[in-house]
Amino acid sequence: xxxxxxxxxxxxxxxxxxISPPKSASCETIRKKAAMLKDCVDAVNLTDNQTAIxxxxxxxxxxxxxxxxxxxxLQMTCRDRNRIAMQSxxxxxxxxxxxxxxxxxxxxxxxxxxxxxxxxxxxxxxxQLMIFNKMRLEGQVWGGDELKEKPELFLGAAANxxxxxxxxxxxxxxxxxxxxADFIQTQAVFDIERFREFMSSVCDRGLxxxxxxxxxxxxxxxxxxxxxxxxxxxGITLPDGMISRMKSAADPKEExxxxxxxxxxxxxxxxxxxxxxxxAISWExxxxxxxxxxxxxx
Amino acid sequence: xxxxxxxxxxxxxxxxGNNKKILIAGCRSCASVCMAGxxxxxxxxxxxxxxxxxxxxxGWEISEIxxxxxxxxxxxxxxxxxxxxxxxxxxxxxxxxxxxxxxVSGIPVFPGLNTSNMGGPEEQGIYLEKCGGxxxxxxxxxxxxxxxxxxxxxxxxxxxxxxxxxxxxxxxDTQCAWDAIYQNLKRLNCLEMLSEIIPxxxxxxxxxxxxxxxxxxxxxxxxxxKKIKEGLE
Ligand code: SF4
Ligand code: SF4
Numbered sequence: 001x002x003x004x005x006x007x008x009x010x011x012x013x014x015x016x017x018x019i020s021p022p023k024s025a026s027c028e029t030i031r032k033k034a035a036m037l038k039d040c041v042d043a044v045n046l047t048d049n050q051t052a053i054x055x056x057x058x059x060x061x062x063x064x065x066x067x068x069x070x071x072x073x074l075q076m077t078c079r080d081r082n083r084i085a086m087q088s089x090x091x092x093x094x095x096x097x098x099x100x101x102x103x104x105x106x107x108x109x110x111x112x113x114x115x116x117x118x119x120x121x122x123x124x125x126x127x128q129l130m131i132f133n134k135m136r137l138e139g140q141v142w143g144g145d146e147l148k149e150k151p152e153l154f155l156g157a158a159a160n161x162x163x164x165x166x167x168x169x170x171x172x173x174x175x176x177x178x179x180x181a182d183f184i185q186t187q188a189v190f191d192i193e194r195f196r197e198f199m200s201s202v203c204d205r206g207l208x209x210x211x212x213x214x215x216x217x218x219x220x221x222x223x224x225x226x227x228x229x230x231x232x233x234x235g236i237t238l239p240d241g242m243i244s245r246m247k248s249a250a251d252p253k254e255e256x257x258x259x260x261x262x263x264x265x266x267x268x269x270x271x272x273x274x275x276x277x278x279x280a281i282s283w284e285x286x287x288x289x290x291x292x293x294x295x296x297x298x
Numbered sequence: 299x300x301x302x303x304x305x306x307x308x309x310x311x312x313x314x315g316n317n318k319k320i321l322i323a324g325c326r327s328c329a330s331v332c333m334a335g336x337x338x339x340x341x342x343x344x345x346x347x348x349x350x351x352x353x354x355x356x357g358w359e360i361s362e363i364x365x366x367x368x369x370x371x372x373x374x375x376x377x378x379x380x381x382x383x384x385x386x387x388x389x390x391x392x393x394x395x396x397x398x399x400x401x402v403s404g405i406p407v408f409p410g411l412n413t414s415n416m417g418g419p420e421e422q423g424i425y426l427e428k429c430g431g432x433x434x435x436x437x438x439x440x441x442x443x444x445x446x447x448x449x450x451x452x453x454x455x456x457x458x459x460x461x462x463x464x465x466x467x468x469x470x471d472t473q474c475a476w477d478a479i480y481q482n483l484k485r486l487n488c489l490e491m492l493s494e495i496i497p498x499x500x501x502x503x504x505x506x507x508x509x510x511x512x513x514x515x516x517x518x519x520x521x522x523x524k525k526i527k528e529g530l531e
Binding site: 172 | 481
């Protein structure tokens, strides 16, 4: 049912990427980007109104991707849906062949273009996993009502090794696994030392045997972007050395790709990592090159 | 206690509209403690509105009254009785007070405060929300700090990925409730509690179940008892 599942379960190093759906009633750009990524990634995340900016839905974008022959990972936040909408949406997703679902709390609406909205947060991302896990295993909705047909789901969750309190981050990952997560995509890794530390406590607790962890990477495009990431994006830490490299680079894009490549090389050596998740925001065209440079495909 | 703050004067003026005789009603409980609607604030607002009326030759007649509480029928009735010659009552009580007075008053009652939350003063002049009134308290599971009211996403199983240096992702002035919960459980030597998953919450006892009504059967008077009580008063 899920190609990503097969890849991860066979022990191969998985590669996923991300497409941000446009502010548009057309899926054309998604189709183009999907075509670009088709032969080099195992699956693609379709973000769900990320940073709380209204965009074409993750569901519609996932469907467009699927039609282009690229396996989608449907992202779903707890910000905009209560448990009724969530369950209904995964039934619909599964019915249309979208089986990878990423459970997220979501960026707060105060970041986006609908600041006056009321948020939902009926459940948090761990409870969302529990609900979907029950649906797929027991064929019941939350509360016990039977489903005629169970959804087939491969459940993803996020982990941010760079957020605080650091000591709790592995514990939170353990909770996500207990709630039903099959795979984890981490926040973008820039601070490789801290990521190594995180992964070593993950492995100490044997969690790498219970879930597939894909490390997030993000190519920096410019010095401004590096500064912006460091100062304005919650949950991302950028070492100063990296920022100065971007500042003094003659060709910042090439420098960004070099940093990304070095990061992937380091990540490959870390025990317990089962793949990478490449987040090239509005720069999806560079993904094939990152994959090639890092020798991620056989 | 209930935390509220006074509406901006310009908004109060526009709410008053063409009315001329205004009774400003204060509350000596919560609204007074959070310095939004006690005797002092009633006097200040009365002076400001008087000045505005004079400057614009509006001829407003402003009077003042404050009671122990507005959120009980007895007190609300006393306020309404005082207002017999007024056009409107401008309440500086919380939203509950406004509604209680309106119920027993034959003239319109307008809100002079924005009622915000259930919380308390952190220090003089700083008030923090503490409880979301969910109707099913689980503070024993979260180190005595309420994530429903104090986490921007009401998360129940730990901090989201935006928690950094003890601050919430929405704003560097906002404490991350989950960081506070973590530090507090650590202090209490109870960190192991955080490994338990709190399942999806039952929101029926919260506002999601519709307006809430608590009935204490043993306290409710029978029709006969009500008559006896009325006779005594
Ligand atoms: S758990 Fe519910 S009742 Fe308890 S403090 Fe929080 S919102 Fe209030
Ligand atoms: S940063 Fe902390 S308080 Fe803010 S939404 Fe996340 S967990 Fe809640």
